[in-house]
Amino acid sequence: MSAPTLTKARTGRSVGEQAIRGLLALAALVSVLTTTGIVVTLLEEAVSFFREVPFGDFFFGTKWTPLAGGESQSFGVLPLIFSTLYLTFIGLLVAIPVGLGVGIYLAEYASPRVRRVFKPVVELLAGIPTIVFGFFALTFFTPLLGDLGFELRIFNGLSAGIILGILVVPTIASVSEDALSSVPQSLREGAFGLGAAKWQVVVRVVFPAALSGVVAGLVLGASRAIGETVLILVAAGNSPNLSANLGIEHQNMAAFIANTARADISAGSVAYGTIFAVGATLFVITFVLNLFAIRFVRRYRQVYE
Amino acid sequence: MSAIAAEKKLARRTVERGSNGERTKDLLFRSALLLCLLVAVAFLGALAVTTLSDGVGRLSGEFLTGEPSRLRTDSFGIRPALIGTLYLMVLVAAFIVPVGVASAIYLEEYADGTKWWNRAIETNIQNLASVPSVVYGILGLAFIVRGPVDIFGLGVGQPTLLAGALTLGLLVLPVVIIVSREAIRAVPPSIREGSLALGATQWQTIWKQTLPGALPGIATGVILALSRAIGETAPLILVGAVANLRFNPEIDGPFSALPALILSAVGEPKPEFQSIAAAAIIVLLVILLLMNSVAILLRNRYETKW
Numbered sequence: 001m002s003a004p005t006l007t008k009a010r011t012g013r014s015v016g017e018q019a020i021r022g023l024l025a026l027a028a029l030v031s032v033l034t035t036t037g038i039v040v041t042l043l044e045e046a047v048s049f050f051r052e053v054p055f056g057d058f059f060f061g062t063k064w065t066p067l068a069g070g071e072s073q074s075f076g077v078l079p080l081i082f083s084t085l086y087l088t089f090i091g092l093l094v095a096i097p098v099g100l101g102v103g104i105y106l107a108e109y110a111s112p113r114v115r116r117v118f119k120p121v122v123e124l125l126a127g128i129p130t131i132v133f134g135f136f137a138l139t140f141f142t143p144l145l146g147d148l149g150f151e152l153r154i155f156n157g158l159s160a161g162i163i164l165g166i167l168v169v170p171t172i173a174s175v176s177e178d179a180l181s182s183v184p185q186s187l188r189e190g191a192f193g194l195g196a197a198k199w200q201v202v203v204r205v206v207f208p209a210a211l212s213g214v215v216a217g218l219v220l221g222a223s224r225a226i227g228e229t230v231l232i233l234v235a236a237g238n239s240p241n242l243s244a245n246l247g248i249e250h251q252n253m254a255a256f257i258a259n260t261a262r263a264d265i266s267a268g269s270v271a272y273g274t275i276f277a278v279g280a281t282l283f284v285i286t287f288v289l290n291l292f293a294i295r296f297v298r299r300y301r302q303v304y305e
Numbered sequence: 306m307s308a309i310a311a312e313k314k315l316a317r318r319t320v321e322r323g324s325n326g327e328r329t330k331d332l333l334f335r336s337a338l339l340l341c342l343l344v345a346v347a348f349l350g351a352l353a354v355t356t357l358s359d360g361v362g363r364l365s366g367e368f369l370t371g372e373p374s375r376l377r378t379d380s381f382g383i384r385p386a387l388i389g390t391l392y393l394m395v396l397v398a399a400f401i402v403p404v405g406v407a408s409a410i411y412l413e414e415y416a417d418g419t420k421w422w423n424r425a426i427e428t429n430i431q432n433l434a435s436v437p438s439v440v441y442g443i444l445g446l447a448f449i450v451r452g453p454v455d456i457f458g459l460g461v462g463q464p465t466l467l468a469g470a471l472t473l474g475l476l477v478l479p480v481v482i483i484v485s486r487e488a489i490r491a492v493p494p495s496i497r498e499g500s501l502a503l504g505a506t507q508w509q510t511i512w513k514q515t516l517p518g519a520l521p522g523i524a525t526g527v528i529l530a531l532s533r534a535i536g537e538t539a540p541l542i543l544v545g546a547v548a549n550l551r552f553n554p555e556i557d558g559p560f561s562a563l564p565a566l567i568l569s570a571v572g573e574p575k576p577e578f579q580s581i582a583a584a585a586i587i588v589l590l591v592i593l594l595l596m597n598s599v600a601i602l603l604r605n606r607y608e609t610k611w
Contacts, residue, residue: 014506016508017506017507017508020508021411021415023407024407024408024410024411024415025411025415025416026407027403027404027405027407027408027411028407028408028411028412028416028426029426030404030408030475030478031408031426031429031430031433031478031479031482032425032426032429034433034444034475034478035429035432035433037444037448038436038440038441038443038444041443041444041447041448042440042443045447097341098341098344098345099341100341101337101338101340101341101342102338102341102342102345104338105338105339105341105342106342109335109338118342118346121345121346121349122345124349124597125345125348125349127529127532127533127536127593127597128349128352128536128590128593129536129537129538129564129589129593130536130538131536131538131564131567131568131571131586132352132356132567132586132589132590133352134568134571135356135567135571135582135583135586136351136352136355136356138571139355139359139571139579139583140351140352140355166345166348169345173345197327197328197330197331198331198334198335199327199330199331199334199335200327202334203334220435223435224435226437227436227437227438227439227440228437229437229438229439229538229539230538230539230564230568233568234568234571234572254437254439254539257439257442257443257543258439258442258539258542258543261442261446261542261543261545262542275443275446276443276447279439279440279443282437282439282440283436283437283440286435286436286437286440287432287436290431290432290435290436291432293435294428294431294432
């Protein structure tokens with residue numbers, strides 16, 4: 001990209017150079033094929049699923065018992081979508097303040113030495129496999145909440161939701177820290193020059209200036225929370241619920257997919273089809289959120305870089 | 306650095322000169338932020354303490370070398386899953402290093418960013434980086450395990466180690482590409498221009514100048530991607546990893562891996578399995594910590610300041 005004219009002259013000359021360029025482009029195509037593969041797979045199986053189950057029954061039905069036999073089998077996905085969004089909401093209630101707090105602290109307040117210690121801590125939190133969080137929620141946090149007086153079943157939405165929030169903290173913290181750090185120093189100096197206190201500078205000048213990047217972090221965090229599988233599978237149980245009660249089981253879409261795949265059902269059955277129908281729904285939701293996030297990130301990069 | 310320090314000092318003095326009310330608010334705001342950091346650290350600490358206190362007692366040579374058993378829990382071992390995880394690491398690396406680095410080179414050094422297809426590839430990679438892992442699992446299940454893609458004629462229609470590795474590889478490929486691109490971009494244009502001016506072709510310039518300069522960054526990215534790959538559970542469930550495999554996995558046969566074993570142990574009602582799960586988690590975390598230390602070492606030791 002550095003010297004386009006030179007580049008063109010060079011590659012034009014040799015067959016070997018052209019072949020290398022072709023091979024590299026082929027490698028870049030792998031990621032395009034991955035997306036195509038995902039879309040084709042989901043679409044193909046989801047279409048044959050919707051041949052068996054009417055569209056309206058799926059998206060507007062309120063009873064989700066796809067693995068039951070005979071009369072009691074029902075494919076209303078609403079409880080599953082509700083539980084997914086509800087768990088994400090609980091998670092974000094924790095993750096937004098904590099994640100933003102960590103991000104703002106590291107970007108605006110921490111001395112270089114403090115940052116050197118705590119940035120790796122946040123990265124460490126991001127690197128822990130989610131199965132470990134599931135274990136932690138089930139064996140430590142749920143009993144702890146029980147001791148604190150909450151009415152909980154062993155598998156419940158409260159513990160899973162809160163830990164889901166902790167899991168998303170590093171995403172929100174690091175994206176918002178990046179966004180805040182890329183706000184030009186002159187803005188802060190101007191505000192200080194006008195006599196503003198530090199917190200006013202941060203809250204009224206730096207934060208609004210970094211808003212699109214911060215929003216991108218929040219959207220990415222939400223998308224991560226919506227797609228989380230194992231934590232929910234381990235700690236929140238195996239039935240979605242159209243209920244605001246957090247003490248009972250809540251299953252999200254990703255956990256349903258994993259749990260159904262574990263049940264070892266035969267390929268081609270309607271139950272097998274639910275994996276793809278739910279997977280397609282999940283993919284569309286996260287895809288839209290990710291596009292939003294990418295757009296927001298581009299915006300703040302354009303303004304300040 | 307000193308400019309920032311001076312600025313900070315200046316900022317602090319400004320605050321101290323502010324009115325009494327502003328000073329209190331400032332202290333409150335600062336404490337609230339610090340509290341957020343403490344919450345995150347506290348959870349990390351509690352997680353470490355729980356896992357260690359539950360699991361350390363189970364760790365032994367026998368635990369690492371034995372086979373899993375539901376009945377004889379006192380001689381429970383994780384060897385097949387541990388070997389499966391190490392195999393996965395090698396296979397995933399063999400896939401993502403060439404494909405990921407080649408993609409990054411193409412996008413940074415060859416692709417014309419004004420063309421819509423190159424921009425589409427870029428957006429696509431960013432998007433893939435945040436597709437839920439369970440969706441990759443579905444891809445693995447339908448396309449690789451039960452589907453039309455026959456890789457080297459090995460075990461199609463079966464949940465094999467290779468299918469698992471390929472699925473995990475696709476999952477972390479975007480990470481490798483994004484980090485490698487940043488590393489390549491950090492090599493200053495003057496290095497390339499110097500090489501081209503001396504008559505090297507573009508590929509010679511990339512191979513002899515740009516890539517060596519970007520290598521530490523690329524290696525860090527690959528290690529981070531690998532550590533994400535071996536910690537993933539959801540795709541393994543979909544692809545059909547066996548939780549309690551009793552023999553060593555092979556490339557074209559049934560396989561197991563630590564996250565699958567942990568998931569199954571967490572779900573067992575017998576209380577002994579809680580300590581087994583915790584001990585297996587410790588082993589997994591130790592592997593991840595080792596990998597991350599290597600990444601940090603590489604970064605500190607070989608990072609070039611231009």
